[in-house]
Amino acid sequence: MVRAGSGGKGRGEWSIQELAKAAGTTSRTLRHYGELGLLPPSRIGTNGYRYYDQDSLVRLQRILLLRELGLGLPVIAEVLAGEQDAAAALRAHLDLLRQEQDRIARLIASVHTTLRKTEAGEPLMADEVFDGFDHTQYKDEVIERWGKDAYEQGDRWWRSLGEAEKQEFLRTQIDIAADYGKAHRAGLAPGSAEVLAITQRHYDWVTIGWQGKCPNRDYFTNLGEMYVADPRFGVNYDKHGPGTAEFVRDAMRAYAETHLS
Secondary structure (H helix, E strand, O other), X not given: XXXXXXXXXXXXXXXXXXXXXXHOOOHHHHHXXXXXXXXXXXXXXXXXXXXXXXXXXXXXXXXXXXHHOOOOHHHHHHHHHOOOOHHHHHHHHHHHHHHHHHHHHHHHHHHHHHHHHHHHOOOOOHHHHOOOOOHHHHHHHHXXXXXXHHHHHHHHHHHHOOHHHHHHHHHHHHHHHHHHHHHHHOOOOOOOHHHHHHHHHHHHHHXXXXXXXXXXXXXXXXXXXXXXXXXHHHHHHXXXXXXXXXXXXXXXXXXXXXXXX
C-alpha cells in the first residue's frame, strides 16, 4: 500500500516517480490508471510532469486494495465512481481488509491443522482442510484456460462429493506429491520407470477430477507447466524439496510423450 510519508518532500504533493516508488508500482501503471480515469493527476506542471496530492494517495490506495481483492479495472472504475465520501470509502476499505485478515487467519489455522494431523497420522476432516478456501476464486482463470463448461462441470462434481470422498481425493494428491518429492531427492530421472509409475497415479487422479474423461497429451503437459509457472500450485510440490515442481513438470511431459496422444 501507499506510504504517505514517502516522497513529497513535505509539500503534500508527489511527482509520478515519487508516487510510483512509494506505492511499489511503476510510472507506466500510474499513467495507465490516469488514461482510464481511475487516477488523474491533481495537476500537470509547466514541464508536463504529473503531480499527485493527498487525495490521490487515498484513491491509489483504494485502487491497489481492490486490485489485490481480484477486481478488474472496469469494475474498480465503477466502485470509485460511486464513492463520494472519502471517509466512507476508507471505512469500506478497512472492512475489506479485516475480512481478508480473518480469511487468511482461517487459512493459516487450516494448514496448521492439516500439517499436524498428517504428521500424526490422524484422519483429516474436509471442513477443517478447506476452511478459508474459496474454490470459486479461480473461476475466471479456469474459464479462460479451459472454458465455461469445464469450470461448471468441475464445480458441480466437487459440490457433489461427500466428506469422505473429498478426504480421499485430498489424501491421494498429498501422497502423490510426497512420492514425487522422495523420487526427486533420490535423484531418479523424471522418465524412469519408478517416476512414471507415480505419474500414472497422478494422471489417474487428474482423470477423477475430470469426471472420468482422459486428459490428452497437450492438456497434461500444459498442466505440468502451470505447476511451475504459478506458485499457488507449485508450492504443493516444492514444499517436498526445492525444484520438485520442475521435476513433476518434467515427469508429466515424459509420461505424456510416451503414454498419451
